[in-house]
Amino acid sequence: MSGVPLNWYLILSAILFCLGIAGFLYRRNIITLFMSIELMLNAVNLTFVTFSYKFKQVDGHIFTFFVMVVAAAEAAVGLAIILTVFKNRQTLQVDDVNSMKN
Amino acid sequence: MDAFFFLIFATIAVVCAINIIVQTHPISSALSLVGVMGSLAALYLMLGAEFIAAAQMIVYAGAIMVLFVFVIMVLNAGGERLTKRGAYVRLFGVPLMAMFLGLLAFVIQAALPRGEMVRFGGFTRGGPADVGRALFTQYLLPFEVVSVLILIAIIGAIVLARKEID
Numbered sequence: 001m002s003g004v005p006l007n008w009y010l011i012l013s014a015i016l017f018c019l020g021i022a023g024f025l026y027r028r029n030i031i032t033l034f035m036s037i038e039l040m041l042n043a044v045n046l047t048f049v050t051f052s053y054k055f056k057q058v059d060g061h062i063f064t065f066f067v068m069v070v071a072a073a074e075a076a077v078g079l080a081i082i083l084t085v086f087k088n089r090q091t092l093q094v095d096d097v098n099s100m101k102n
Numbered sequence: 103m104d105a106f107f108f109l110i111f112a113t114i115a116v117v118c119a120i121n122i123i124v125q126t127h128p129i130s131s132a133l134s135l136v137g138v139m140g141s142l143a144a145l146y147l148m149l150g151a152e153f154i155a156a157a158q159m160i161v162y163a164g165a166i167m168v169l170f171v172f173v174i175m176v177l178n179a180g181g182e183r184l185t186k187r188g189a190y191v192r193l194f195g196v197p198l199m200a201m202f203l204g205l206l207a208f209v210i211q212a213a214l215p216r217g218e219m220v221r222f223g224g225f226t227r228g229g230p231a232d233v234g235r236a237l238f239t240q241y242l243l244p245f246e247v248v249s250v251l252i253l254i255a256i257i258g259a260i261v262l263a264r265k266e267i268d
Contacts, residue, residue, distance in 0.1 A: 006220055010214075031174055045142070061151050065233070068161050
């Protein structure tokens with residue numbers, strides 16, 4: 001029963017966050033971009049909980065809880081926006097939603 | 103034993119996260135994201151965050167992902183086409199990201215050199231009672247503000263997604 005180094009959790013969180021960034025930059029589908037954002041939020045949550053373990057405080061859990069609430073609100077509003085965009089343009093490609101570009 | 107479970111769930115999380123990026127259809131990405139969230143819930147449990155692990159499964163893997171899958175099914179937009187930059191991204195992005203992660207791991211290792219060990223059961227104050235006590239005493243005002251935020255989000259989603267009546 002030796003345990004796991006605390007750094008492993010932080011490095012895993014960094015890996016997940018970077019994969020979220022990579023997905024956000026690489027993919028062209030609005031819904032997949034949204035899921036990449038959720039992945040990044042999850043990675044940050046893991047960091048919060050890890051430091052909560054390190055400092056033996058429950059505060060990190062509270063912040064994680066608030067991040068979850070904000071993510072739920074964001075998903076509800078964001079998916080409603082996606083529905084509206086799809087209703088108006090019949091596409092989910094972010095490159096096609098460029099009416100503010102010029 | 104802790105390292106064994108950590109490696110299993112970390113591997114599942116990373117493989118599913120890569121799968122999110124690689125898959126071309128959104129529904130595959132959504133199911134991979136469920137895998138990431140489930141393995142993260144197991145890792146939370148190993149860190150002693152029982153309430154957060156349960157909330158992760160219920161709120162994230164349950165509610166939010168059901169919403170995602172529902173929207174994907176409703177829209178049924180099919181696959182996506184990548185831009186022409188996609189090839190360059192694949193060529194340069196992967197090594198650059200690996201380099202960045204190596205650097206980041208080095209920084210983390212340098213910032214926390216005394217490798218503290220995480221043991222299952224090393225932090226037992228993450229249950230619902232302790233989280234609730236902190237939530238309703240020290241963090242009462244943010245909690246109420248967040249409930250107003252949820253209300254605003256509900257109204258906003260209804261306004262955005264309703265059919266035009268008139």
